[in-house]
Amino acid sequence: MNVVGIVVEYNPFHNGHLFHLQESIKETDADIVIAVMSGNFLQRGEPAITSKWNRTKMALASGVDLVIELPYVFATQKAETFANGAISILNALKCNTLCFGSELGVIDPFVATNEFLLEKKQEYDQLIKKYVKTGVSYPTAMTLAFKELTEGKALLDLSLPNNILGFHYVKSIALQKAAITPHTIKRTSANYHDEDFSSPTIASATSIRKAIFSNESIHNITSYIPPCTVEGLNHYIQENSILHHWEEYFQLLKYTVMTMTLEELRFIYEMEEGLEYRMKKFIGESTNFKEFLEKVKTKRYTWTRLQRVCTHILTRTTKLQLKHMNSNETSPYIRLLGMSKSGQNYLRSIKKHVPLPIVSKLSSFKHPFIEVDIKASFTYNMIFQEPNRSYLIKQEFAQTPITV
Amino acid sequence: MNVVGIVVEYNPFHNGHLFHLQESIKETDADIVIAVMSGNFLQRGEPAITSKWNRTKMALASGVDLVIELPYVFATQKAETFANGAISILNALKCNTLCFGSELGVIDPFVATNEFLLEKKQEYDQLIKKYVKTGVSYPTAMTLAFKELTEGKALLDLSLPNNILGFHYVKSIALQKAAITPHTIKRTSANYHDEDFSSPTIASATSIRKAIFSNESIHNITSYIPPCTVEGLNHYIQENSILHHWEEYFQLLKYTVMTMTLEELRFIYEMEEGLEYRMKKFIGESTNFKEFLEKVKTKRYTWTRLQRVCTHILTRTTKLQLKHMNSNETSPYIRLLGMSKSGQNYLRSIKKHVPLPIVSKLSSFKHPFIEVDIKASFTYNMIFQEPNRSYLIKQEFAQTPITV
Numbered sequence: 001m002n003v004v005g006i007v008v009e010y011n012p013f014h015n016g017h018l019f020h021l022q023e024s025i026k027e028t029d030a031d032i033v034i035a036v037m038s039g040n041f042l043q044r045g046e047p048a049i050t051s052k053w054n055r056t057k058m059a060l061a062s063g064v065d066l067v068i069e070l071p072y073v074f075a076t077q078k079a080e081t082f083a084n085g086a087i088s089i090l091n092a093l094k095c096n097t098l099c100f101g102s103e104l105g106v107i108d109p110f111v112a113t114n115e116f117l118l119e120k121k122q123e124y125d126q127l128i129k130k131y132v133k134t135g136v137s138y139p140t141a142m143t144l145a146f147k148e149l150t151e152g153k154a155l156l157d158l159s160l161p162n163n164i165l166g167f168h169y170v171k172s173i174a175l176q177k178a179a180i181t182p183h184t185i186k187r188t189s190a191n192y193h194d195e196d197f198s199s200p201t202i203a204s205a206t207s208i209r210k211a212i213f214s215n216e217s218i219h220n221i222t223s224y225i226p227p228c229t230v231e232g233l234n235h236y237i238q239e240n241s242i243l244h245h246w247e248e249y250f251q252l253l254k255y256t257v258m259t260m261t262l263e264e265l266r267f268i269y270e271m272e273e274g275l276e277y278r279m280k281k282f283i284g285e286s287t288n289f290k291e292f293l294e295k296v297k298t299k300r301y302t303w304t305r306l307q308r309v310c311t312h313i314l315t316r317t318t319k320l321q322l323k324h325m326n327s328n329e330t331s332p333y334i335r336l337l338g339m340s341k342s343g344q345n346y347l348r349s350i351k352k353h354v355p356l357p358i359v360s361k362l363s364s365f366k367h368p369f370i371e372v373d374i375k376a377s378f379t380y381n382m383i384f385q386e387p388n389r390s391y392l393i394k395q396e397f398a399q400t401p402i403t404v
Numbered sequence: 405m406n407v408v409g410i411v412v413e414y415n416p417f418h419n420g421h422l423f424h425l426q427e428s429i430k431e432t433d434a435d436i437v438i439a440v441m442s443g444n445f446l447q448r449g450e451p452a453i454t455s456k457w458n459r460t461k462m463a464l465a466s467g468v469d470l471v472i473e474l475p476y477v478f479a480t481q482k483a484e485t486f487a488n489g490a491i492s493i494l495n496a497l498k499c500n501t502l503c504f505g506s507e508l509g510v511i512d513p514f515v516a517t518n519e520f521l522l523e524k525k526q527e528y529d530q531l532i533k534k535y536v537k538t539g540v541s542y543p544t545a546m547t548l549a550f551k552e553l554t555e556g557k558a559l560l561d562l563s564l565p566n567n568i569l570g571f572h573y574v575k576s577i578a579l580q581k582a583a584i585t586p587h588t589i590k591r592t593s594a595n596y597h598d599e600d601f602s603s604p605t606i607a608s609a610t611s612i613r614k615a616i617f618s619n620e621s622i623h624n625i626t627s628y629i630p631p632c633t634v635e636g637l638n639h640y641i642q643e644n645s646i647l648h649h650w651e652e653y654f655q656l657l658k659y660t661v662m663t664m665t666l667e668e669l670r671f672i673y674e675m676e677e678g679l680e681y682r683m684k685k686f687i688g689e690s691t692n693f694k695e696f697l698e699k700v701k702t703k704r705y706t707w708t709r710l711q712r713v714c715t716h717i718l719t720r721t722t723k724l725q726l727k728h729m730n731s732n733e734t735s736p737y738i739r740l741l742g743m744s745k746s747g748q749n750y751l752r753s754i755k756k757h758v759p760l761p762i763v764s765k766l767s768s769f770k771h772p773f774i775e776v777d778i779k780a781s782f783t784y785n786m787i788f789q790e791p792n793r794s795y796l797i798k799q800e801f802a803q804t805p806i807t808v
Contacts, residue, residue, distance in 0.1 A: 251786065254793075255656055255783070259720040259779050284794065285797075287793075287794050371665075378663060382658070382659045389691075390691050393689075
């Protein structure tokens with residue numbers, strides 16, 4: 001039986017995702033597709049446009065068989081940790097193949113690069129340190145170090161975001177000795193960060209979100225998203241009168257930063273020395289999230305990194321809570337969000353051999369990491385009006401996996 | 405020169421307050437009236453209906469010469485601490501007389517009761533302990549202990565809220581050896597907690613607030629408040645489209661309780677053992693503040709006490725921040741909110757002999773207690789929309805005392 005794993009955010013699910021999903025099935029001749037999906041907060045340190053439940057429905061409607069939540073402690077992290085969490089889940093669920101999209105579209109350089117860097121680890125780490133000392137951000141230092149180390153060699157271009165993620169998937173597979181064959185599909189048309197529409201049917205999630213929020217409507221993006229997304233977004237708006245955006249959470253962020261002492265801010269996960277002063281300095285006068293981040297930003301911090309710290313402030317995720325977290329951490333549980341009939345059968349067939357607890361209902365499982373997921377879910381729902389807010393909080397505990 | 409001190413909340417300023425103010429001036433033949441006023445959060449653990457600045461204007465318009473903010477660390481506390489803070493400010497400002505309203509209206513029993521309890525301190529404390537053990541709240545235990553101790557003696561009725569406050573003023577004056585003569589004026593018509601209108605011109609602040617919030621208008625209460633209050637409230641509503649009420653802050657409270665761990669909640673000032681569990685248990689399902697408090701309440705906690713703890717959660721006031729606070733604490737500064745011409749002259753004349761720093765502008769003074777005032781002010785303003793919110797936050801630092 002061929003089981004293909006994919007790692008997704010679906011924010012929202014669009015034609016590019018559909019293409020990747022269908023190609024993954026076709027190229028690996030898959031019987032089962034398992035998607036590990038970020039929950040309510042995403043890798044770039046942002047709230048997802050709709051809840052994980054809504055996005056799970058989109059995934060199931062498009063042919064995914066099992067949707068698993070990537071826990072918050074992995075989903076809101078740098079590529080390395082993000083990949084380790086995702087691969088550990090796919091491995092526990094006996095995936096044979098991992099299929100990821102990349103700018104390159106050929107798998108060998110990913111494998112070769114991983115081997116090369118394992119070999120040159122010491123040299124690479126020293127180069128990174130050297131560049132960090134010049135005052136650039138850590139990701140920039142990595143890119144520069146990699147460039148210097150591999151000059152003249154035909155290896156991967158690690159300045160491209162999907163190549164970076166793909167590289168870390170391959171690295172995680174090797175690290176975890178997972179019985180997963182990595183496979184990559186070339187991304188077509190839209191680049192990750194593209195904010196323009198250059199293809200008539202494919203656009204990046206970034207450009208789609210931008211269009212939704214600037215027009216306060218999904219009318220003008222319907223050619224870039226499949227019908228299930230149109231329906232899903234419309235349903236969400238109808239039920240909740242809202243699509244989620246950092247700006248909606250700015251009041252809560254401002255309130256938290258203003259009422260926390262410097263000492264308390266310092267306890268926030270990923271809060272780096274000095275950053276708490278900049279945040280305290282600029283929060284009072286900032287009237288929106290973008291303005292705040294622009295003021296706080298220096299070349300030392302990437303925008304994404306700042307957004308992640310803000311997400312941790314918002315969800316009050318502390319260093320203490322994640323004290324056991326390291327970058328090689330693997331997921332301690334499998335939170336099942338949704339399944340198709342085939343997914344259900346597949347899960348039944350492997351259940352006895354899955355080394356991790358499968359969490360179908362939140363109230364049935366306890367773990368420090370899932371406590372963080374719960375807080376993230378509360379925070380995500382906090383912008384709703386009552387009684388919807390209380391209903392959704394209760395629902396998060398009562399909800400069983402969505403089935404189709 | 406006769407200087408009379410009064411301790412007020414003016415939430416909002418009404419005809420009963422006006423009567424008390426005018427009687428205080430008349431009966432003490434006062435040249436100067438100094439009002440120590442709670443800031444944005446009040447003794448019953450509630451946000452004030454309008455900001456301290458707005459209420460300062462009402463006070464000045466009605467004949468008060470100096471309005472001083474009672475710092476948050478005294479204003480949101482039990483009568484004993486509240487009184488100690490207020491008396492220490494009035495004493496530092498060289499008041500000769502303190503004038504308070506009481507159910508009784510005669511001063512001797514207040515003085516006699518204080519002397520009696522000083523004498524019987526040990527016995528009294530033991531009786532309180534005995535009653536606390538039966539599971540009643542601390543204030544109830546005090547009332548019962550007092551009743552048992554004074555049976556058959558013609559002393560004060562300490563079950564009446566204004567008698568309690570008055571008693572603590574008298575006690576504070578004695579404790580601080582303040583050169584202040586206490587004087588009391590009988591309250592007319594409306595009792596403190598009255599929610600009905602029985603007089604054509606005098607109503608309690610509670611009944612006035614209730615009428616405002618149930619009708620979302622101040623139209624039907626204009627016979628109970630002087631013109632300056634009508635104008636003040638109208639102006640505030642016009643500028644801010646809001647009058648403050650606990651329900652407006654419920655989202656922030658819910659967010660904070662839901663994202664704090666039990667350990668973090670335990671660090672909140674006045675959080676008593678066990679209460680954090682009840683709060684965590686009921687917050688998710690509660691759709692409003694009243695519902696939440698009704699669920700959390702047991703006979704062990706008074707409603708006021710619960711409201712105060714919620715206020716401390718809201719402003720994130722921790723045990724650590726107030727670690728040096730004790731019930732005999734006196735105010736370490738005098739925060740000047742407003743002054744009349746006479747008030748200004750008076751202040752100039754005594755300035756050299758005032759033993760505490762006079763804070764005319766927030767940015768010019770540092771103290772752990774004033775940090776708490778600042779957080780309380782931020783929190784109070786957090787329910788406004790931007791850019792008004794940012795403007796008011798900035799204003800809190802820039803504002804000089806209001807003069808008339």
